[in-house]
Amino acid sequence: MTVIFPSPIFGPVHSRRLGVSLGINLLPADGKVCSFDCIYCECGYNAEHRAKTPLPTREEVRKALEEKLKDMQINGPAPDVLTFAGNGEPTAHPKFPEIIEDTLQLRDTYFPEAKVSVLSNSTFITRPAVFDALNKVDNNILKLDTVDEGYIRLVDRPNGSYSVRRMIDKMKAYQGNCIIQTMFLKGSYQGKDVDNTSDTYVLPWLEAIKEIAPRQVMIYTIDRETPDHDLEKATPQELDRIVDLIKQSGISATASY
Structure with missing residues (x-):
């Protein structure tokens, strides 16, 4: 079953990685808008979920977020994190930098202990305004599934x-x-092996991780139904092995099974 999220606010939900998470979806509620078309995306393929409604405006996002935060102040639960996710790539929104400013301001007003997280596929970090906006949030979470260009074109499909x-x-x-x-x-x-848990993929990726030197690495595997049905979860043992390799490099790492 494909997951299409409400817009612009959804949840709170309990995130495997982030705790009590209030979702912020900068994409339409009736479809998917993404610069990737991943074969494992819980929102399905782009072509099967074309949005017919426009993106929410900056003003709509701010108003809906403030109303929800006021409600959570009165009725709970307190959010651990405000998470930009939803039906595609949040940084694709033309007002993404301004919406981040609004969100940080509202967070400071209502739940100053909460973190602001953005789940991004990284494709727009080449835009200076997006790069700078992501630098201001607490958790700037960037996707890098592999360093193999052919694999990215097969699996992430930019x-x-x-x-x-x-x-x-x-x-x-x-x-x-x-x-x-x-x-x-x-x-x-499409008849091609997409196992990226072996050293063929992991070791070059690990060299890139060392080069980037992030403060943390989060690895995960399939959790919900995927649009392609020939995909399989990586095992806890496979993920644990990769986590150990990252930690041996002196970088903090977690796995979600």
């Missing part, structure tokens, strides 16, 4: 031009103020 090297260089420019998030999975897609 819509526009994409360069792994350029992404790594921009991630390095955060000087540690980022968290790298990586999906590990197995199975096949």
Whole structure:
């Protein structure tokens, strides 16, 4: 079953990685807008979920967020985190930098202990305004599933031009103020093996992680139904092995099974 989130606010939900999370969805409520078209995306394929309604405006997001935070102040629960996620890539919103400013201000007013997190596929960090906005949030969570260009084109399926090297260089420019998030999975897609848990993929990726030097790495595997049905979860043992390799490099790491 595909997951399409309400917009612009959903939850709170209990996140495997972040705790009590209030979701902020900058994409339409009736479809998906993303610069990737990942074969494992819980929101389904882009072509199957074309949005017919516009993006929420900056003003709509701010108003809905403030109303929800006021309600949570009175009725609970207190959020651990305000998380930009939802039906696609949040940084694709043309007013993303301004919405981050609004969100930080509202967070400071209503729940100053809460963190602001952004789950991003990293494709727009080459835009200076997006790069700077992500540098201001508590948890700047950037996707890097592999450093193999062919694998990214097969599994993550970027819509526009994409360069792994350029992404790594921009991630390095955060000087540690980022968290790298990586999906590990197995199975096949269009007859091709998509297992990225072996050293063939893990060791070059680990070298890139060392180069980026993030403050943390979050690795995870499939949790919900995927649009392609020949995909399989990585095992806890496989994820634990990768976590150990990251920790041996002196970088904090967690796995979600």
